[in-house]
Amino acid sequence: MAAQDDNWDGTRVRALLKQRGQLVEEHLSSCVSQAGTPDRLKESMRYSLLAGGKRLRPVLCLTAAGLFGVAPEKVLPFACGIEMIHTYSLIHDDLPAMDNDDLRRGRPSNHRAFDEATAILAGDALQADAFYSMTLCDLPAGQVLAALRAFATAAGSTGMCGGQELDMQWTGQTVQLSDLEHLHALKTGAILRASVVCGALLAGAGEDALEALSAYGASLGVAFQIADDILDVVSDTETLGKPAGSDEEQHKNTYPSILGLERSRELAREYARRAQDALRPFEGDDAAFLKGLALYTVERVN
Amino acid sequence: MAAQDDNWDGTRVRALLKQRGQLVEEHLSSCVSQAGTPDRLKESMRYSLLAGGKRLRPVLCLTAAGLFGVAPEKVLPFACGIEMIHTYSLIHDDLPAMDNDDLRRGRPSNHRAFDEATAILAGDALQADAFYSMTLCDLPAGQVLAALRAFATAAGSTGMCGGQELDMQWTGQTVQLSDLEHLHALKTGAILRASVVCGALLAGAGEDALEALSAYGASLGVAFQIADDILDVVSDTETLGKPAGSDEEQHKNTYPSILGLERSRELAREYARRAQDALRPFEGDDAAFLKGLALYTVERVN
Numbered sequence: 372m373a374a375q376d377d378n379w380d381g382t383r384v385r386a387l388l389k390q391r392g393q394l395v396e397e398h399l400s401s402c403v404s405q406a407g408t409p410d411r412l413k414e415s416m417r418y419s420l421l422a423g424g425k426r427l428r429p430v431l432c433l434t435a436a437g438l439f440g441v442a443p444e445k446v447l448p449f450a451c452g453i454e455m456i457h458t459y460s461l462i463h464d465d466l467p468a469m470d471n472d473d474l475r476r477g478r479p480s481n482h483r484a485f486d487e488a489t490a491i492l493a494g495d496a497l498q499a500d501a502f503y504s505m506t507l508c509d510l511p512a513g514q515v516l517a518a519l520r521a522f523a524t525a526a527g528s529t530g531m532c533g534g535q536e537l538d539m540q541w542t543g544q545t546v547q548l549s550d551l552e553h554l555h556a557l558k559t560g561a562i563l564r565a566s567v568v569c570g571a572l573l574a575g576a577g578e579d580a581l582e583a584l585s586a587y588g589a590s591l592g593v594a595f596q597i598a599d600d601i602l603d604v605v606s607d608t609e610t611l612g613k614p615a616g617s618d619e620e621q622h623k624n625t626y627p628s629i630l631g632l633e634r635s636r637e638l639a640r641e642y643a644r645r646a647q648d649a650l651r652p653f654e655g656d657d658a659a660f661l662k663g664l665a666l667y668t669v670e671r672v673n
Numbered sequence: 674m675a676a677q678d679d680n681w682d683g684t685r686v687r688a689l690l691k692q693r694g695q696l697v698e699e700h701l702s703s704c705v706s707q708a709g710t711p712d713r714l715k716e717s718m719r720y721s722l723l724a725g726g727k728r729l730r731p732v733l734c735l736t737a738a739g740l741f742g743v744a745p746e747k748v749l750p751f752a753c754g755i756e757m758i759h760t761y762s763l764i765h766d767d768l769p770a771m772d773n774d775d776l777r778r779g780r781p782s783n784h785r786a787f788d789e790a791t792a793i794l795a796g797d798a799l800q801a802d803a804f805y806s807m808t809l810c811d812l813p814a815g816q817v818l819a820a821l822r823a824f825a826t827a828a829g830s831t832g833m834c835g836g837q838e839l840d841m842q843w844t845g846q847t848v849q850l851s852d853l854e855h856l857h858a859l860k861t862g863a864i865l866r867a868s869v870v871c872g873a874l875l876a877g878a879g880e881d882a883l884e885a886l887s888a889y890g891a892s893l894g895v896a897f898q899i900a901d902d903i904l905d906v907v908s909d910t911e912t913l914g915k916p917a918g919s920d921e922e923q924h925k926n927t928y929p930s931i932l933g934l935e936r937s938r939e940l941a942r943e944y945a946r947r948a949q950d951a952l953r954p955f956e957g958d959d960a961a962f963l964k965g966l967a968l969y970t971v972e973r974v975n
Contacts, residue, residue, distance in 0.1 A: 407831030407859075412838040416830060463797060468789035487770035488841045491793070492834050495765060498797065499829030502804045506822035512814035519821070520808035527801030528718060529709030532794050536714040539790045557709075 377659050381670060384663035391433055391443065392426040398447045399426075399454060402504050408496075415485045415493040416500075420458045422476045428566040429454045431591075431664070435570025435584055437657040441510070446573055448507040449518060453566050455501035456526050459494040460562075464535065466490060470621065477612035498526075510573055518572040525565035534558025543622045551624050555596045556589070563595060564588030567661075579652075586649035587661065594642035594668050597635050600625035601672040604632065639669040679961050683972060686965035693735055693745065694728040700749045701728075701756060704806050710798075717787045717795040718802075722760045724778045730868040731756045733893075733966070737872025737886055739959035743812070748875055750809040751820060755868050757803035758828050761796040762864075766837065768792060772923065779914035800828075812875055820874040827867035836860025845924040853926050857898045858891070865897060866890030869963075881954075888951035889963065896944035896970050899937050902927035903974040906934065941971040 403416045429450030433443040443450075465472040465480035466487065473483050482490035505522065508515045524530060534557030541554065567588035571581050600618065604627050608615045618625050626635040646665035650658050705718045731752030735745040745752075767774040767782035768789065775785050784792035807824065810817050826832060836859030843856065869890035873883055902920065906929050910917045920927050928937040948967035952960055 403830075405831050407835065409830075409835050409838045409842070411842065412830055412835055459797075463793055466793065468793060489838065491765055491768065491770060492838050492841075494797070495761075495800065496830035496834035498800050499825050499832075499834065503822060503825035503829055506818050506825065512818045516808050516814045516818055516821075519818075520805060523801050523805035523808065527805055528705075528711075528714055528798035529707050530801075532798035532801065533709065533711050533714055536711045536791065536794050539794075540711070540713065 377654075377662070379659050379663040381663075381667060384660065384667045387660050388425060388427075388430060388664070388667070391430045394433070394443055394447070395426040395429045395450060395454065396421075399451050402448075402451050402455060402500065403497075405500075411485070411489060412492060412496060415481060415489045416497055418484055419462050419475075419481050419493065420455060420497065422478065424476065426454055427664075428457055428562060431563070431566040431588070431661070432570040432573075434657050434660055434664075435567045436574045437570075438584075438653055438655070438661075439571065439574035439576050439580070441574040445510055446508060446570060449505045449515070449569065449573060450566075452501040452503075452505035453522065453562070453569070455497045455504065456522075456531075457562060459497035459501070460531055460535070462490055462494040462497070469535075469539065470617075472613060472617070474608075474613050477609075508573060511575065514573055514575050518569040521572055522565050522569050525561035530557055530561035530565075531559075534561070538623070541624055544624075546624050546629075548629055551626065551629060552593070554624070555593065559596050559599075560589060560592035563592040567591070583649050583652055587646050587665075590642045590646035590649060591665050591668065594639050594646060594665060597626045597639040597642070598669050598672045600627055601632065601635055601639070605672065636669075636673055639672065643669045679956075679964070681961050681965040683965075683969060686962065686969045689962050690727060690729075690732060690966070690969070693732045696735070696745060696749070697728040697731040697752060697756065698723075701753050704750075704753050704757060704802065705799075707802075713787070713791060714794060714798060717783060717791045718799055720786055721764050721777075721783050721795065722757060722799065724780065726778065728756055729966075730759055730864060733865070733868040733890075733963070734872040734875075736959050736962055736966075737869045738876045739872075740886075740955055740957070740963075741873065741876035741878050741882070743872075743876040747812055748810060748872060751807045751817070751871065751875055752868075754803040754805075754807035755824065755864070755871070757799045757806065758824075758833075759864060761799035761803070762833055762837070764792050764796040764799070771837070771841065772919075774915060774919070776910075776915050779911075810875060813877065816875055816877050820871040823874055824867050824871050827863035832859055832863035832867075833861075836863070840925070843926055846926075848926045848931075850931055853928065853931060854895070856926070857895065861898050861901075862891060862894035865894040869893070885951050885954055889948050889967075892944045892948035892951060893967050893970065896941050896948060896967060899928045899941040899944065900971050900974045902929055903934065903937055903941070907974065938971075938975055941974065945971045 432450040433446050436446040462481045464470050472480050505519050537554045567584050571584050603618045606615050643665040647662045650662050705722050734752040735748050738748040764783045766772050774782050807821050839856045869886050873886050905920045908917050945967040949964045
């Protein structure tokens with residue numbers, strides 16, 4: 372039976388990613404259409420939040436909850452909050468005082484399309500509105516609160532913001548592989564891992580399951596980051612929607628700059644396999660989809 | 674009996690404000706000492722969060738919870754989260770792209786003491802860490818979640834961030850009193866009101882009590898903002914800890930610029946009285962303290 376097959380091909384993975392991404396997309400627009408928001412701020416928030424993208428993080432959250440029988444609709448307000456926090460981080464990363472990027476998803480970055488003050492405020496508002504949205508899940512309050520706590524940790528000073536600070540400090544310096552791993556475990560890894568773990572927390576999953584999903588999310592995060600670094604080297608600006616080769620130009624530390632392209636590709640595959648292994652205890656379509664997503668992450672660069 | 678006296682004098686109000694502020698102060702330091710935070714980011718967060726101040730907003734939250742018999746200690750993680758969000762907003766407001774202020778609480782503003790990227794990240798991290806801290810209250814999860822939802826609303830696009838966007842847009846333009854009222858209801862009013870309301874939500878207060886406290890908080894917020902505008906005119910830089918007269922210099926819309934000093938003073942007193950009236954249903958020390966705080970807010974400028 373097809374539904375019992377544990378090895379989904381890329382076409383099937385991409386089809387479900389698209390379908391669930393569409394579900395997220397439909398709900399996201401309602402997260403940034405509040406009547407009380409001043410027009411220019413709302414426009415700026417919508418510009419970046421509704422600029423497309425695969426919506427990988429919210430889909431991970433929906434799918435992790437699905438492992439425990441919770442319907443995607445129940446988790447949507449939380450999953451959309453995750454995407455709002457991811458989006459705010461992109462807006463702030465692009466600012467002149469940070470990476471000073473003019474292009475994002477093939478369009479002017481937020482502070483270029485609007486102005487710097489509005490871009491800062493759009494990011495700040497997206498973060499607050501994200502936590503608001505997360506509280507709206509129609510699930511037991513203790514589970515929602517546990518998930519919110521885990522996600523706030525991943526977004527804060529010991530997670531994403533801490534990683535971005537290290538990235539700023541170390542740009543232009545030569546660092547060791549272990550430093551780079553630490554930086555990315557915070558900067559991109561924490562949010563990816565939390566997206567998976569929060570789906571399970573929302574569903575009230577037990578300790579063993581949480582540990583397995585945390586391991587999956589951590590390995591997925593590394594595989595994803597290596598693939599992202601490789602794409603910056605081998606892809607072109609049009610495909611990326613942001614300037615290709617910008618990591619090298621900005622003297623960023625990346626996996627290819629430290630390990631070279633071939634060893635980076637091997638490492639990405641290795642982490643994708645580790646992610647799949649961590650899900651061995653789980654069965655069914657949602658588990659197969661999560662395993663497929665790990666491979667999908669690295670097949671883009673192999 | 675002194676404890677039953679409903680009209681506290683200024684000395685008594687200031688003494689309890691200091692005592693409860695001290696309680697907040699002691700807990701605040703633990704909110705920004707996490708082992709996993711990169712050193713420079715942590716230093717920047719501590720620099721602004723532990724720079725003193727009366728801690729009015731968290732004290733309002735503790736005291737509102739006290740009206741319903743909840744001990745201050747139970748509410749501290751939430752109250753400190755409020756102060757963290759207030760602090761992040763000051764850091765971001767001072768940025769070159771916003772008010773471009775070099776001085777805050779008598780010291781260089783955060784981006785002057787560190788750098789712009791770190792100041793942006795310290796603000797972002799304080800916001801996320803604030804919501805994390807709020808989840809730690811040892812009270813029924815449904816009540817914590819309701820308070821968190823109310824506070825996120827007040828901090829987001831329909832509250833504080835929306836107000837700051839209007840402030841940026843309207844600086845240098847002449848606006849009507851009703852516009853100024855709307856701006857401040859969002860920019861400073863929403864957080865002050867939510868500080869009071871969240872104390873009550875954490876304590877599981879009923880609809881009528883919530884409505885009365887919301888009315889108190891709204892009036893207090895207006896009284897507070899008018900007093901703040903007046904102080905910018907009549908005080909000096911040393912007392913303020915930030916450049917006096919900067920509102921006029923930056924062509925900001927303020928109550929004195931629209932109404933003149935005398936009419937502004939009258940209006941502040943009127944709103945302080947309205948705040949006190951809203952608390953008529955409540956008795957005891959916490960109620961008397963809240964009423965006293967309303968007067969304290971405006972007596973600074975009368």
